[in-house]
Amino acid sequence: xxxxxxxxxxxxxxxxxxxxxxxxxxxxxxxxxxxxxxxxxxxxxxxxxxxxxxxxxxxxxxxxxxxxxxxxxxxxxxxxxxxxxxxxxxxxxxxxxxxxxxxxxxxxxxxxxxxxxxxxxxxxxxxxxxxxxxxxxxxxxxxxxxxxxxxxxxxxxxxxxxxxxxxxxxxxxxxxxxxxxxxxxxxxxxxxxxxxxxxxxxxxxxxxxxxxxxxxxxxxxxxxxxxxxxxxxxxxxxxxxxxxxxxxxxxxxx
Numbered sequence: 465x466x467x468x469x470x471x472x473x474x475x476x477x478x479x480x481x482x483x484x485x486x487x488x489x490x491x492x493x494x495x496x497x498x499x500x501x502x503x504x505x506x507x508x509x510x511x512x513x514x515x516x517x518x519x520x521x522x523x524x525x526x527x528x529x530x531x532x533x534x535x536x537x538x539x540x541x542x543x544x545x546x547x548x549x550x551x552x553x554x555x556x557x558x559x560x561x562x563x564x565x566x567x568x569x570x571x572x573x574x575x576x577x578x579x580x581x582x583x584x585x586x587x588x589x590x591x592x593x594x595x596x597x598x599x600x601x602x603x604x605x606x607x608x609x610x611x612x613x614x615x616x617x618x619x620x621x622x623x624x625x626x627x628x629x630x631x632x633x634x635x636x637x638x639x640x641x642x643x644x645x646x647x648x649x650x651x652x653x654x655x656x657x658x659x660x661x662x663x664x665x666x667x668x669x670x671x672x673x674x675x676x677x678x679x680x681x682x683x684x685x686x687x688x689x690x691x692x693x694x695x696x697x698x699x700x701x702x703x704x705x706x707x708x709x710x711x712x713x714x715x716x717x718x
Contacts, residue, residue: 670708
């Protein structure tokens with residue numbers, strides 16, 4: 465999905481651009497530099513003019529073949545768009561992530577070549593203006609004082625949350641898990657695919673993922689389903705989202 469893509473055709477509804485404006489965040493535009501030069505300035509200008517109220521603060525160019533190629537792109541964008549170009553990323557097949565419907569192949573399902581990623585990171589340190597990027601990250605206009613008071617460090621003391629975490633369920637924002645742990649909640653991970661017994665807990669979190677790819681194995685693990693039903697009957701809080709909600713259904717499919 466791109467900068468202005470959201471729900472329907474309204475760029476101010478559920479798009480990255482809309483969220484950036486709501487939060488007062490500057491936007492760094494990532495554009496594809498493969499096989500173009502000055503034409504890329506026209507692309508960037510289109511993003512500028514599509515919504516002049518959006519704070520486009522800089523540009524990074526992807527898939528740039530050489531330093532000479534980068535200088536052509538940088539000069540064109542800065543000349544015609546008056547935006548700083550903050551660096552580029554060279555082509556690197558070793559860090560390509562495979563795709564499928566609704567997203568990417570998850571890290572739990574595919575081999576990640578850590579050496580390739582490390583080498584790519586070292587390269588980016590040389591081709592990106594990291595200091596400028598860090599400075600721009602501090603420019604959010606959202607005042608810190610409007611946040612509501614956070615729960616105390618002991619608000620969740622004595623509570624245990626069983627977190628589904630395996631090949632079928634693994635779409636979580638780490639910040640949410642960290643916040644629960646900071647309030648004293650104990651997080652215990654379990655696998656609806658492989659475990660037969662649910663951990664002792666007062667709460668269960670079934671996150672998103674691709675349970676449809678493992679539907680037969682999930683259905684065959686009747687002991688786990690039995691434990692989940694028993695947890696519900698004894699009053700355990702169960703929160704399910706996306707794929708986790710599918711798992712709680714009687715059947716899956718059209």
